[in-house]
Amino acid sequence: MSIRQLLRMGMVLGVFLAALPAAATTQLRMDLSQLSLQSDAVVHGVVRRVESRWAGDGQRIVTDVEVEVVEPLKGQPGGTVLLTQPGGEVGDIGQVVHGLASFKTGEEVVLFLRKRGAKAFRLSGQAQGKYQVQRGEVGKPAMAVPEPTEALLLDPVTRQPTASVEKPRTLEDLKAAIRAALKGSAP
Numbered sequence: 001m002s003i004r005q006l007l008r009m010g011m012v013l014g015v016f017l018a019a020l021p022a023a024a025t026t027q028l029r030m031d032l033s034q035l036s037l038q039s040d041a042v043v044h045g046v047v048r049r050v051e052s053r054w055a056g057d058g059q060r061i062v063t064d065v066e067v068e069v070v071e072p073l074k075g076q077p078g079g080t081v082l083l084t085q086p087g088g089e090v091g092d093i094g095q096v097v098h099g100l101a102s103f104k105t106g107e108e109v110v111l112f113l114r115k116r117g118a119k120a121f122r123l124s125g126q127a128q129g130k131y132q133v134q135r136g137e138v139g140k141p142a143m144a145v146p147e148p149t150e151a152l153l154l155d156p157v158t159r160q161p162t163a164s165v166e167k168p169r170t171l172e173d174l175k176a177a178i179r180a181a182l183k184g185s186a187p
Contacts, residue, residue: 035124
């Protein structure tokens with residue numbers, strides 16, 4: 001094979017690889033029972049503050065999310081919890097970490113949390129650990145909607161790509177399923 005043919009094959013391979021979608025984050029899929037059991041705290045709350053800042057090393061941006069706890073569903077997290085995750089925007093500089101949840105001030109949420117020190121938390125299962133509470137018309141039940149994720153989810157048994165198994169459900173159904181999982185009788 002000539003050098004010219006090798007270069008041509010290399011260029012074709014490069015174009016082919018560049019056309020493939022890239023999954024920047026890969027993680028194991030977690031169901032509601034796993035999220036409930038593996039979390040240090042589970043809370044129903046309202047996001048009060050979302051603020052990005054430079055981490056202590058000055059090399060990374062992190063985002064702090066302060067959540068007022070309306071109802072603790074597991075653990076004793078206190079009246080507010082501070083969730084910190086990588087990425088965010090400071091001035092005109094931003095860092096993106098795929099597979100994480102996004103937050104807005106005033107948003108009602110159910111969060112599955114893992115401890116990161118005495119009073120700080122991170123989400124269990126990254127975006128899988130957040131449900132947004134959506135309230136519609138008066139008289140209709142509030143819905144708990146799982147956060148969509150950009151991460152490639154893998155089945156925990158087969159390690160093959162899979163979709164999330166969690167679907168929207170009423171807030172009360174979500175709370176009941178969490179309580180059942182914690183008692184060892186997940187529905």
